[in-house]
Amino acid sequence: MAVGETHFPAMPRIEGLRLGAAMSGIKTAHRRDLVVIEVPEGAAVSGTFTRNAFCAAPVTVAREHLAACATRGTAPRYLVINTGNANAGTGETGLRDARATCTELAGLVDVEATSVLPFSTGVIGETLPMERLLAGLPEALRALDDGPAGWAAAGEGILTTDTRPKGASVTLPLGDETITINGISKGSGMIKPNMATMLGFVATDAAIAPAVLDEVLRGAVDQSFNCITVDGDTSTNDACMLIATGRGAAVNDEHRLAVFREGLQRVMNELAQAIVRDGEGATKFVTLQVDGAVTRDEALDVAFTVAHSPLVKTALAASDANWGRILAAVGRAPVADFDVSRVTIDLGGVRLVEQGGCAPGYTEEAGSEVMAQEEIGIRIDLGRGDRGATVWTTDLTREYVAINADYRS
Amino acid sequence: MAVGETHFPAMPRIEGLRLGAAMSGIKTAHRRDLVVIEVPEGAAVSGTFTRNAFCAAPVTVAREHLAACATRGTAPRYLVINTGNANAGTGETGLRDARATCTELAGLVDVEATSVLPFSTGVIGETLPMERLLAGLPEALRALDDGPAGWAAAGEGILTTDTRPKGASVTLPLGDETITINGISKGSGMIKPNMATMLGFVATDAAIAPAVLDEVLRGAVDQSFNCITVDGDTSTNDACMLIATGRGAAVNDEHRLAVFREGLQRVMNELAQAIVRDGEGATKFVTLQVDGAVTRDEALDVAFTVAHSPLVKTALAASDANWGRILAAVGRAPVADFDVSRVTIDLGGVRLVEQGGCAPGYTEEAGSEVMAQEEIGIRIDLGRGDRGATVWTTDLTREYVAINADYRS
Numbered sequence: 146m147a148v149g150e151t152h153f154p155a156m157p158r159i160e161g162l163r164l165g166a167a168m169s170g171i172k173t174a175h176r177r178d179l180v181v182i183e184v185p186e187g188a189a190v191s192g193t194f195t196r197n198a199f200c201a202a203p204v205t206v207a208r209e210h211l212a213a214c215a216t217r218g219t220a221p222r223y224l225v226i227n228t229g230n231a232n233a234g235t236g237e238t239g240l241r242d243a244r245a246t247c248t249e250l251a252g253l254v255d256v257e258a259t260s261v262l263p264f265s266t267g268v269i270g271e272t273l274p275m276e277r278l279l280a281g282l283p284e285a286l287r288a289l290d291d292g293p294a295g296w297a298a299a300g301e302g303i304l305t306t307d308t309r310p311k312g313a314s315v316t317l318p319l320g321d322e323t324i325t326i327n328g329i330s331k332g333s334g335m336i337k338p339n340m341a342t343m344l345g346f347v348a349t350d351a352a353i354a355p356a357v358l359d360e361v362l363r364g365a366v367d368q369s370f371n372c373i374t375v376d377g378d379t380s381t382n383d384a385c386m387l388i389a390t391g392r393g394a395a396v397n398d399e400h401r402l403a404v405f406r407e408g409l410q411r412v413m414n415e416l417a418q419a420i421v422r423d424g425e426g427a428t429k430f431v432t433l434q435v436d437g438a439v440t441r442d443e444a445l446d447v448a449f450t451v452a453h454s455p456l457v458k459t460a461l462a463a464s465d466a467n468w469g470r471i472l473a474a475v476g477r478a479p480v481a482d483f484d485v486s487r488v489t490i491d492l493g494g495v496r497l498v499e500q501g502g503c504a505p506g507y508t509e510e511a512g513s514e515v516m517a518q519e520e521i522g523i524r525i526d527l528g529r530g531d532r533g534a535t536v537w538t539t540d541l542t543r544e545y546v547a548i549n550a551d552y553r554s
Numbered sequence: 555m556a557v558g559e560t561h562f563p564a565m566p567r568i569e570g571l572r573l574g575a576a577m578s579g580i581k582t583a584h585r586r587d588l589v590v591i592e593v594p595e596g597a598a599v600s601g602t603f604t605r606n607a608f609c610a611a612p613v614t615v616a617r618e619h620l621a622a623c624a625t626r627g628t629a630p631r632y633l634v635i636n637t638g639n640a641n642a643g644t645g646e647t648g649l650r651d652a653r654a655t656c657t658e659l660a661g662l663v664d665v666e667a668t669s670v671l672p673f674s675t676g677v678i679g680e681t682l683p684m685e686r687l688l689a690g691l692p693e694a695l696r697a698l699d700d701g702p703a704g705w706a707a708a709g710e711g712i713l714t715t716d717t718r719p720k721g722a723s724v725t726l727p728l729g730d731e732t733i734t735i736n737g738i739s740k741g742s743g744m745i746k747p748n749m750a751t752m753l754g755f756v757a758t759d760a761a762i763a764p765a766v767l768d769e770v771l772r773g774a775v776d777q778s779f780n781c782i783t784v785d786g787d788t789s790t791n792d793a794c795m796l797i798a799t800g801r802g803a804a805v806n807d808e809h810r811l812a813v814f815r816e817g818l819q820r821v822m823n824e825l826a827q828a829i830v831r832d833g834e835g836a837t838k839f840v841t842l843q844v845d846g847a848v849t850r851d852e853a854l855d856v857a858f859t860v861a862h863s864p865l866v867k868t869a870l871a872a873s874d875a876n877w878g879r880i881l882a883a884v885g886r887a888p889v890a891d892f893d894v895s896r897v898t899i900d901l902g903g904v905r906l907v908e909q910g911g912c913a914p915g916y917t918e919e920a921g922s923e924v925m926a927q928e929e930i931g932i933r934i935d936l937g938r939g940d941r942g943a944t945v946w947t948t949d950l951t952r953e954y955v956a957i958n959a960d961y962r963s
Contacts, residue, residue: 198892199885199910234881236911269878270912335865335882376864378879379886453862455785455950456744456958463959469678470787472643473744476608477788483607501608502645503679541864542959543952549865550872550951 148422148430148519148539153312156296156327159350160392161185164295165288166302169281171274172229172267177302179278181250181285182224182346188390189355190220191362192262195383202232202239203263204382210247213259220355222260224386225250225282226303226344228331232265232273233381242273249279253286266331266344266382267305300329303344306548307333307423313415317408319401322394324351326408330370330416334425334549335378345370345385345416350393351405357396361406362387369413372445373537375424376545377453421537426544429461432522432537437487439530443480447525448536450478458541461521466512468497475525487528493521557831557839557928557948562721565705565736568759569801570594573704574697575711578690580683581638581676586711588687590659590694591633591755597799598764599629600771601671604792611641611648612672613791619656622668629764631669633795634659634691635712635753637740641674641682642790651682658688662695675740675753675791676714709738712753715957716742716832722824726817728810731803733760735817739779739825743834743958744787754779754794754825759802760814766805770815771796778822781854781945784833785954786862830946835953838870841931841946846896848939852889856934857945859887867950870930875921877906884934896937902930 162185166177184190192211194204214221225246232239247261265273288298300310314327328347353361366385387409396405422430433452438444451457454474460467471490476483490498493515498504515521571594575586593599601620603613623630634655641648656670674682697707709719720739725732737756762770775794796818805814831839842861847853860866863883869876880899885892899907902924907913924930 197882197885198887198889198894199881231878234878234907234911236909239911269876269882378863378865378882381878381882381885454787455864455954456787459955459958462955465959467678469640469643469790472608473606473678473787473790476606476790478607480607485607498643500645502643502648541955543955545864546868546871546950546952546955549868550874 147308148427151309151419151422153297153300153310154314155293156312156314157316157325158291159325159327159348159390160291161390162348162388163289163291164299165285165290166298167281167284167288169277171227171278177298178228179281179285180226180299180302181282181289182299183289184220184222184224184388185390185392186222188220188388189353189358190386190388191355191359192384192386193362193366195380197379197381199234199381201265201382202235202243203265204384205240206243206247207262207264207384210259210262219260221262222256223250223254224262224264224346226264227273227278228303228305229267230265230271230273231267231269231382234270235272238272242275245275246278250282253282264344264384266303269381296327296329303329303331305331305333306425307331309423311416311419311423313412315408315411317404319351319394319396319404324349324393324405326412328412328416330420332420333423334375335380347386347409347412348388348390350390352391352393352395353389353405357402358387358389361409364406365409365413368410369417372535373417373421374449374452375421375427375539418537421539424539425548426542427539428519428542429540430520430537431461431539432535434522434524434533434535435527436524436533437526437528437530438532441532441534444532444534445536447475447478447480447527448534450474451523451525452536452538455541461540462542464513464516466492466509466516468492468503468512471523472498484529489526489528491524492516556717557836560718560828560831562706562709562719563723564702565721565723566725566734567700568734568736568757568799569700570799571757571797572698572700573708574694574699575707576690576693576697579686580636586707587637588690588694589635589708589711590691590698591708592698593629593631593633593797594799594801595631597629597797598762598767600764600767600796602771602775602794604789606788606790608643608790610674610791611644611652612674613793614649615652615656616671616673616793619668619671628669630671631665632659632663633671633673633755635673636682636687637712637714638676639674639680639682640676640678640791643679644681647681651684654684655687659691662691673753673793675712678790705736705738712738712740714740714742715834716740718832720825720828720832722821724817724820726813728760728803728805728813733758733802733814735821737821737825739829741829742832743784744789756795756818756821757797757799759799761800761802761804762798762814766811767796767798770818773815774818774822777819778826781943782826782830783858783861783945783947784830784836827946830948833948834957835951836948837928837951838949839929839946840870840948841944843931843933843942843944844936845933845942846935846937846939847941850941850943853941853943854945856884856887856889856936857943859883860932860934861945861947864950870949871951873922873925875901875918875925877901877912877921880932881907889936893938898935898937900933901925
């Protein structure tokens with residue numbers, strides 16, 4: 146199941162950046178499960194990773210290699226991503242396997258092993274089938290392609306329980322030139338990213354200094370991947386990478402940076418929202434906007450409390466405008482000195498709650514009409530400040546339970 | 555659905571304390587939905603209530619009346635509980651209705667209106683059917699009974715989506731005398747109490763000073779009702795009351811207080827665990843023990859993070875020893891400077907995780923054997939301190955979703 150129709154866009158070429166995928170049979174045969182992304186020399190690469198304390202071996206190694214490149218004043222040249230196996234909870238063996246993958250690929254393309262960053266997603270707690278994985282690398286390298294076909298193959302090759310690939314692209318004017326920002330993402334369950342999504346890979350031809358790129362990525366992730374949740378479970382493998390090849394227009398003043406930020410945010414939001422739309426068992430796409438908070442963190446606390454409430458999520462699945470459950474979830478959010486008589490809750494254009502209870506004039510019919518839609522907006526005004534936050538989430542259906550009771554992830 | 559078999563005990567008489575129930579047709583006909591508990595003069599009464607900021611009207615009024623009694627140096631004389639309607643999210647009308655219920659009952663029995671405490675549970679956001687509710691009060695008063703029949707009727711009359719009544723009783727030696735502690739509770743969904751359960755009413759014939767009673771109740775609730783969760787949703791109506799009639803043996807020294815505390819904890823734990831066993835759609839009863847924490851709060855944070863993880867809960871429903879999901883949930887718990895290589899996780903007697911990965915010697919067969927049972931113990935040792943906490947929870951099944959997508963609560 147998934148909410149609405151989406152299509153994977155035909156991605157414009159980003160010069161020098163090539164993507165290739167192979168079928169290496171990591172978990173099942175005849176599906177793309179191994180992706181290599183080739184980054185041209187002179188690019189800048191930033192990354193954010195999961196804050197789960199039990200982070201996976203590839204996350205540890207990717208962080209190490211990124212730091213080693215920075216020390217050398219270079220950037221990584223290759224990203225290698227396998228699906229079907231998360232290489233998480235695998236201890237020393239897992240670290241050895243992640244490093245061996247980098248070493249093998251580095252040998253094939255003649256770069257330093259630390260110029261390769263590894264990523265894995267899939268089942269937790271099983272060791273990587275290294276023989277099959279390493280054997281797939283030459284095929285992935287042979288498939289490297291800088292056109293739409295490369296992006297499409299990579300978008301497909303990183304999926305796990307996803308029902309469809311997720312891609313987004315914008316082309317923006319920058320001075321007399323244009324720049325392109327392309328991205329792909331994957332994720333469907335175990336989705337409550339903290340500092341990054343499940344996996345997201347975004348690339349641009351813009352020229353942008355590494356330190357600025359880091360800051361821009363963190364800002365964009367905080368407003369996109371860090372604002373989505375399917376089930377509240379933060380993965381061990383979350384990572385989001387941003388590659389700037391530097392061969393296109395330069396982002397070298399405040400105005401250009403603002404243009405770049407806005408374009409990047411659009412791509413990141415689209416990729417993050419695509420994960421929610423493809424949330425396991427999802428039949429609704431819900432935008433939770435919390436305003437009137439004292440701080441953004443307070444707004445996020447309220448939004449995530451509502452977004453994680455099983456009772457709100459099951460009411461959404463049932464298209465039941467059960468405002469009492471929303472009110473109860475808001476009321477248990479960790480907000481100090483909370484005067485709920487100032488809270489208003491709107492469902493689409495319908496006022497549900499004010500003055501601590503049901504809004505005068507509210508009718509079940511009006512509420513049900515909004516709830517029957519696939520895309521639902523809930524706006525909560527706390528009436529105590531001027532900060533806000535937006536979080537995107539799904540409903541909780543029997544299918545979510547079925548998928549996760551049946552699938553060993 | 556519910557886990558295991560339970561029976562409602564034949565409660566011993568507590569002299570002077572009478573309970574009666576009526577069928578007043580609040581939500582459906584022909585079921586007990588209105589309960590009155592008569593407290594003898596000279597008793598001490600303590601209460602703890604929900605910390606949900608959107609607390610229900612009866613919670614506000616019960617708190618006010620309890621304070622008014624304390625100011626007069628007396629204790630409440632009557633508790634009146636309706637099911638089928640939570641009188642929550644009902645604004646000023648709700649407060650007026652809760653007060654009118656107290657006034658009506660007070661008139662019938664000739665006490666101050668503030669000597670009556672109101673409690674409600676059921677649907678949020680509908681106003682009480684006051685005519686039917688008030689008309690039921692004389693029937694409930696006529697039914698007042700201090701024997702097992704009174705307790706049984708009350709145990710039944712406070713239920714909502716519960717599949718069975720919940721009662722517990724202990725009789726303890728205290729010096730040359732014995733004291734009795736009886737309790738009833740209700741709750742099945744919207745269960746993650748904070749300072750109290752959904753509804754719990756516990757009474758004893760012991761004589762105990764009001765200030766001590768307050769402290770004892772808070773301590774017992776913190777280790778029982780505050781350590782259970784079905785779905786993480788804290789209700790608007792949670793309340794737990796402890797009545798000490800004072801007609802029996804006196805709890806007047808440290809030794810006797812320790813005996814009383816232990817007996818009360820047994821009753822409270824049994825009542826709290828009964829709510830989990832009857833959790834909506836539950837097929838498993840899970841005891842999560844977290845040790846090796848720096849503080850009890852840290853242990854509770856880890857326990858509740860695991861207990862609320864939809865991926866852990868669906869694995870439990872599937873009897874899948876999916877230790878990777880437990881590990882991932884532990885890893886995202888809010889623990890500072892968390893060295894996961896020191897964490898061990900045991901499922902029953904089977905070591906799942908150590909040194910940051912799967913324990914050597916672990917076999918899927920050994921894990922599956924434990925997971926197939928109805929009662930499952932998971933022990934997590936953080937390896938960083940000497941504090942611990944125990945939390946009880948359920949699995950997450952298709953039936954939970956079905957119940958909450960179909961039932962307007």
